[in-house]
Amino acid sequence: MPGLVKMKKYNWKDSNMALFGSDLERQVKKASALGEPAWKDAGTQPGLQIWRIVKFIVTEWPKEDYGKFYSGDSYIILNSYLEGDSMDLKYDVHFWIGSKSSQDEYGTAAYKTVELDTFLDDKAVQHREVEGFETELFRSYFKEIVIMEGGAETGFRHVEPKKYKIRLMQCFGKGAKVAIQEVPLNKCSLNSDDVFILDAGTTCWQYNGNNASPFEKARCMEFLQNLEGERAGHCKGEVIDEHSISEGHEFYKLLEANEAATEFEEVELPSDKKLFCVSDASGKVNFSEVKSGKIEKEDLGSDDVFLFDSCEQIFVWIGKNASPAEKRNGMTYAHVSIVSSERNIYLQYKYNIELMFK
Structure with missing residues (x-):
């Protein structure tokens, strides 16, 4: 897995802390929450709801894309549920920060998460999630988590062969909990313990490492089938195994043609x-x-x-x-x-x- 990406420094002087905790601040937050169109149906029934921050605006994320996130974006995730025999809904609200999300985006996501909690009368448990370091609770909401480079505008459904951005994704995890994350597009990203998908738009390869688990293989196969379905027949999937693939295979040729690795800065704890x-x-x-x-x-x-x-x-x-x-x-x-x-x-x-x- 790549190292952490340094986040931009936060300037305390940019924050007006003077009104924190005052009745006026509470009233302003509540009024703002009630006036936010995105919260109209938030937390009204059990289930998951996801929003993405787009230029300071909270926008609904398509249900068919739940579990898919872009490293250049920030999201708000609300899980509403019933516990025991009680009919009172309980809430967990998370804001997810992509490693390349801008300060404006993750700052808005953080503020809007607090606003959503205010809208729900302070009943929600709030969680901060960071790409690649998500909590077990957050991961439990999805069969798989897929993290891709760029923002949602660089979507992967509409396939134009000459314009499509080739992606290499790594499938990894323990047991049935498997995640899929985009990694640098070169041979150095491959290993024998995981499964990888090379998505070239009209052709996708599933590369099974020699020691990959059955869960990783099965999840990648499902992911590959979903891509084929989403692209309405414009994408052909192929499964290859590490021990049987030749050095001259097109899979390797595509990786060798894109050897520019992504550099990450490690942050010491x-x-x-x-x-x-x-x-x-x-x-x-x-x-x-x-x-x-x-x-x-x-x-x-x-x-x-x-x-x-x-x-x-x-x-x-x-x-x-x-x-x-x-x-x-x-x-x-x-x-x-x-x-x-x-x-x-x-x-x-x-x-x-x-x-x-x-």
Whole structure:
């Protein structure tokens, strides 16, 4: 898998934090949420709903494309469900950030996710997802996750042989949980443990590595069949095996003709765990670091919201007596903290304290 792509630096001075947590800020958010056309039918019945951010606008993502994402875009995903015998819907809302999504797009996705939670009367659990590092909960919504380069405007259904962008996709995973992600278009991307699809528009090859699992092969075969169906007979699929393909095969020739590899910048994770607090005890919402190093459950208090940075993951924990202002702003501060540190890591909101310290 390629390394992480550095995200643009976030300038704290670009954010007006003065009104965070105030009644005015809450009223403005609620009014904005009620006026957002995209939320009209959001969370009205059990099921999955997905939107993509297009030039600051929340646009509905086609249901037939659920599970397919572009690295140049940002998305909002809402899962509405019933639990037990209760008829009250529960919600998980995720915003997914593509590795090449612009700051405008992922900033809008983050803001609109909070707005959607406001629209749902603060009942949603919010999650931040980053391309290639999605949570198990997020992955559970889809039979497969397909991540492609570019934005949705570079769609893959309409096939014009002379204009089509050739793509190499890697199919990988453990057990039945399989993901499909676009990788650099060259032979160096291949390995013996996974399955790959070379999509040349009118012809697609499924390359089975010698050690690829039956789940990966089956999922890629299904993906290949779906491509053929979506392109209405204008795409022919072919399955090839690593041990039997010749060096002169057209599959290799296409890869050798596109040897320009994509470079990625690695981001080093910090080594010290940190605990932050969101509190309005002073009459104004403040965000501050309270401890670093060894963090224990006893360091949390019931009256505030805490951000626990475990270096690999950030948890937003809400004390049972936390004020509405503190609850509303925990996710906002957590997202800004991640962006400013240039790390692509998990963000879990309203999290169970026992799981935080496992």
